[in-house]
Structures are given as C-alpha cells and as structure tokens.
Amino acid sequence: MGGAERDNGYVAGDVRHLRRGVPLRVGLVAATLLLVACGLLASGIAVTTIMQHSLMNRVDDTLLDASRGWAQVPRRLTTASADDPNPARPPSDFYVRGIDPDGHIWMVINDREAEPVLPADNDVGPEPVTVGSVDHSDVQWRAMTVRGLRGELTTVAIDLSDVKSTMRSLVYTQVGIGAAVLLVLGIAGYAVVHRSLRPLSEVEQTAAAIASGQLDRRVPERDPRTEVGRLSLALNGMLAQIQRAMALSESSAEKARSSEDRMRRFITDASHELRTPLTTIRGFAELYRQGAARDIEMLMGRIESESRRMGLLVEDLLLLARLDAQRPLERRRVDLLALASDAVHDAQSIAPKRAIRMEVFDGPGTPEVLGDEPRLRQVLSNLVANALQHTPETAGVTIRVGTSDATAVVEVCDEGPGMTPEDAQRVFERFYRADSSRARASGGTGLGLSIVDSLVFAHGGRVSVTTAPGHGCRFTVMLPRITDERLREEQSGTDERLREEQTGTDERLREEQTGTDTGTDERSSEETTEPISSAAPVRP
Numbered sequence: 001m002g003g004a005e006r007d008n009g010y011v012a013g014d015v016r017h018l019r020r021g022v023p024l025r026v027g028l029v030a031a032t033l034l035l036v037a038c039g040l041l042a043s044g045i046a047v048t049t050i051m052q053h054s055l056m057n058r059v060d061d062t063l064l065d066a067s068r069g070w071a072q073v074p075r076r077l078t079t080a081s082a083d084d085p086n087p088a089r090p091p092s093d094f095y096v097r098g099i100d101p102d103g104h105i106w107m108v109i110n111d112r113e114a115e116p117v118l119p120a121d122n123d124v125g126p127e128p129v130t131v132g133s134v135d136h137s138d139v140q141w142r143a144m145t146v147r148g149l150r151g152e153l154t155t156v157a158i159d160l161s162d163v164k165s166t167m168r169s170l171v172y173t174q175v176g177i178g179a180a181v182l183l184v185l186g187i188a189g190y191a192v193v194h195r196s197l198r199p200l201s202e203v204e205q206t207a208a209a210i211a212s213g214q215l216d217r218r219v220p221e222r223d224p225r226t227e228v229g230r231l232s233l234a235l236n237g238m239l240a241q242i243q244r245a246m247a248l249s250e251s252s253a254e255k256a257r258s259s260e261d262r263m264r265r266f267i268t269d270a271s272h273e274l275r276t277p278l279t280t281i282r283g284f285a286e287l288y289r290q291g292a293a294r295d296i297e298m299l300m301g302r303i304e305s306e307s308r309r310m311g312l313l314v315e316d317l318l319l320l321a322r323l324d325a326q327r328p329l330e331r332r333r334v335d336l337l338a339l340a341s342d343a344v345h346d347a348q349s350i351a352p353k354r355a356i357r358m359e360v361f362d363g364p365g366t367p368e369v370l371g372d373e374p375r376l377r378q379v380l381s382n383l384v385a386n387a388l389q390h391t392p393e394t395a396g397v398t399i400r401v402g403t404s405d406a407t408a409v410v411e412v413c414d415e416g417p418g419m420t421p422e423d424a425q426r427v428f429e430r431f432y433r434a435d436s437s438r439a440r441a442s443g444g445t446g447l448g449l450s451i452v453d454s455l456v457f458a459h460g461g462r463v464s465v466t467t468a469p470g471h472g473c474r475f476t477v478m479l480p481r482i483t484d485e486r487l488r489e490e491q492s493g494t495d496e497r498l499r500e501e502q503t504g505t506d507e508r509l510r511e512e513q514t515g516t517d518t519g520t521d522e523r524s525s526e527e528t529t530e531p532i533s534s535a536a537p538v539r540p
Contacts, residue, residue: 002182022201032189033182042176043249046170051170055163059142060128063094067146067156070096084294095157097122098148106152116141116157123153131157140164199228202233215243266430276314277306316447320430323454329372333482336367336376336408340401343380346398352389355396363403367410368482369461381456382448383412383475390417395472407461408481413474419467427465428453452477 022030095115098107099122118124123145124131133139143157201218209217218236222229284303288296301457339362342359369376379397380399387397391414400411419427427434429444454476456463 013462025190025197028193029186029189033186036185037178040174041182044174046179047174048170051165052163054120055166056142059158059160060319063128063156063158065204066094067144067154067157070094070146070154070156071099073269087407087492093158095143095153095159098152098154101151107154112159114139114141114159116143118143118155121153122155124155126177128158174520191272197371199232204230210239215239215246270313270431272431274310274313277310280306281310289464316451319451320447320454323451324460326458329375329458331370332373334369334373334376336369336410336479337401339373339377339380340375340399340410343384344399346381347384347388351393353393354388356384357396357398358397359400361400361402364405365403365447365481365483367401367403367408367480369408369459370482372477375455376459379452379477380410380412383477385410385412385414386448386475387473390414391472403481404478406481406483408479410477410479411474412477413472418469418471418473419465420469424465424467428463444502 028131037195067426093111093395094107095107095112096107097105097118104119105122107161114135115120116131118131123147124143128142128144131141133141135226140160141157142160145153147153147157199222206217206219219232221236222232224230224233240306281303283307284299288299320465341357344356347354348358363502384399391397395415398413400409400413402409428449430450433446453463456477456479459479461477463475463477465475467473
C-alpha cells in the first residue's frame, strides 16, 4: 500500500516537473489545441448521434410503410414459388418472410446474401428492432412483424449496411476535418503566440543584458493599453529606479571612501602639525629643566611662539569642524568694498614695501552680500596673507571688487611664480602646501585656503583659482549679491527661525514648570507621611 502511494507520488511529481519545464508558447498552443479538440470531439459526437438517430428514424418509417404494404398482399405464393427466383419481380431492398397461422412459411423474399436472425414463430414484435445476421455477423438488420387479415405473420427487415456506411463516412469526414483544423490552428496559433510573446523575449534579453552589467538597457515600449505595454512601462520604471539607487549607492560609497581618505590624511597631517610645536616645546622645557639653557628669555620666547602657533592651529581646526557641522552663520548686510579696502590697508601696514592696490570693476548694483562680517573679513585676510607669504617681496598684489549679474565678485591677484595644475587642483585641501618648507618657515598651518573654501561655501558661494607657472595666481570669490527678492527670502527665513526658537523656548519653559510642579507635589506627599515634629517648611 505504501509502495503504491510512493509510486503515485513519483508519477505526480514527474508530471508537475514536466509541466513546469514546458515553454509558455508551447503550453499556450497545446492548451488551445486541447480545448479545440475537446470541442470538435463533443460536436462530432453530437452530430454523429443526431445523424444516426435521424437515419434510423427514416429507416423505421420506411420499414413501417413497407410492412403495412406486405401485410395486405394476398396469399397467392406457395413456399416453393417463394424460394425460386421470380424474374417478373423487381429486386427488393427488404427481406420478407410470411408464416400462416399453422406455422408454415408461405413467403420468403430475399435478394441479398445475408439473412436476419428471426425467431421460429417469425414474430419480432410490432416495433422496429435491430437484429443480426445468420451468416454475416457484421451485417445488421432492422426488422418488425405485422399480422395479416387471416392471422398470418409477416416479418419485414431492411439491411442497415447503407446506414453504417453513411455513418462511417461521416465519422471519417469529421476526423479528417478535425485533424486539418487542429493542424492549421496549431500552426497559426504558434505563429500568433510567438508574435504576441515577442515582447516577453525582449524583456528576457533585456534582463539578461542588465544581469551582465548593462544597467542602461531598457525594454522597448509598447502600446500602454495592452498588458505587455503596461508590463514594459512598469519594468522600465523599476529599472530606472534600480539604476538610480545603484548610482546613489556607488556615489555614496565613493563619497564615503573619499571622506575616509580625507579624514585619514587630515588626522595624519593634524598629528604631524601638532607634533612639531609639541616637540619644540618639550625640547626647550627639557633644556630649561636641566639648566643647560643660557638665554632663558629666548627659551621662553620660543616656547611661547610655538604655543601660540599650536593655539592658532587648534583654532583653525575648531573653525573647520564648526563649518563641517554646518552651523548657521550670522546674516547681516556686508559691503565687500569696505572689507577689501580694510584688507588693503592691513596688508600695506604688514608689508609697507609691497605694491598692494585695490581696483573696482563696473557691474550692476553694489557688491553687498548677506553674511557674517568677521568670517568674510577672514576670507579676504587669508587670501591676502597667502599672496604675501608665497610671493617674493617684489611681487605686487591686487584686490579687485565688483559685481556680475546677481553675484558679488572679489579677486585677489598676485604676480608671484604661480602654481602647477597639480598644485592648483589640491590647493584648497587641508594641510596641503605647494612648498611645505617655505610655508612652515613663514608660520603657516596649511589651513588658510581650506578655511576660505569652507567659509565661502557656507555663505552659498564658491571660490576658484586661476594660475600657471610663471604667471601668478588669481583667487576668485563669488557670493550671492543682495537683491530685493533675496532680502525678502532672508527676512522670511529669519522670522521663521525666530518663531521656531520662541516655540522651543516656550516648550522648554513649560516642561521645566511641569517638572517643578511635579517635584513639589512629590515632596509634599512625602513630607505629609512623616511625623509632624520632623516636618520642614517647603521652599517655594
């Protein structure tokens, strides 16, 4: 019993596996042919049954009419004359046998080789019945018996060979027509299904191409009113989202790697920059502790100088950290022309022998921006200090201020040796120095231009450098200029921030008040449980 169940399970599993392995177009055509074949079979059976019933009814009607006619024939023939052929009688399609009341056969008419199987009394009944043949089992007869005027029984039978031949021809015709219909339908159906499923083949090819790495491949679009068209649109939308997600993922991964590399370089450079003054301070402190220093004042001056340098470096690092955290800056109206003028005066006081001048180029409006004035002043001072430190004393420095459309522009140009394209590409990186030895000798930290880039970016602008070896450098700062629309936007943003701050303050005050009231209630409940003698007054 268990073995039979296992065998049935294996067979069912094989059938399911075979069904899953059939291609879709073959399955559709096979299902269509199966349905049509079932329909043809049902219609063929119905037509055959109706046709056979109709032919048998006609045979029965013919047999009934013939039986009535033979029953009225007077008994003129003897048995002997009945068995002998009668040349005067035309051939008959019927078999006729008559028996008188005494059981004697008085008439037999049969023009065929076969003879129906009849009972001895010659009575098969008044209704037509089907009987076989005496010598030929494949020949069937339709027979019935009628009683004559004198009591004789006359049995009339008719051969059904013509009916069987007609039915056989009908069946063969139906089978041939059905086979032809199935063949034509199979060929046409396969062609139609193959053409209809061609978009699915394109989807398969596109999916294979995408799996191989061609993420820009798309399924050809079809009529969106069709199922395949809607499928194509849905797949293309999904593929576009996948491509965007992968692009964002790759971009995020690249940014993460780049940020990690920058952070690693930053930590390394910061450690190196801090280690230099710390080593100097530790060395001078060791000399002082051992009493080997001869000039105490010079020793303390060097320690103070290195401490100041280390403090400046830490302040610059803190500033960059705050800028990286995107902390909001103070926004006020700032005149870049006034800042540039102050920067020129400061530079002239530091380097009185230098040719430092300011130029104003024409443009629409005034070079006024919304920003943090001390930070913007630091931008100009860092750019000017960079020009003074990295150019010879004979090189001039020019600060140009103006406007361009909705942008305020400040340019700091020098006539120094310039930079190579490689240096210009990395000049805004933190701790990067085109000439590290000369920069350290001048007291630079390598963070000045990085601070400039971060401050300008925090103000919604950008800074760039144009340089070539032997042609000096031109640093260009571009900031959004003040316009009426920008003033309205800034005022709206300021009001919104003030409302948010006021809302936050009110919520904090309510939370503090709620906490105070809760604490007071708890203390009051605790104190009431103590003896009256130990109760203390509650501080309001």
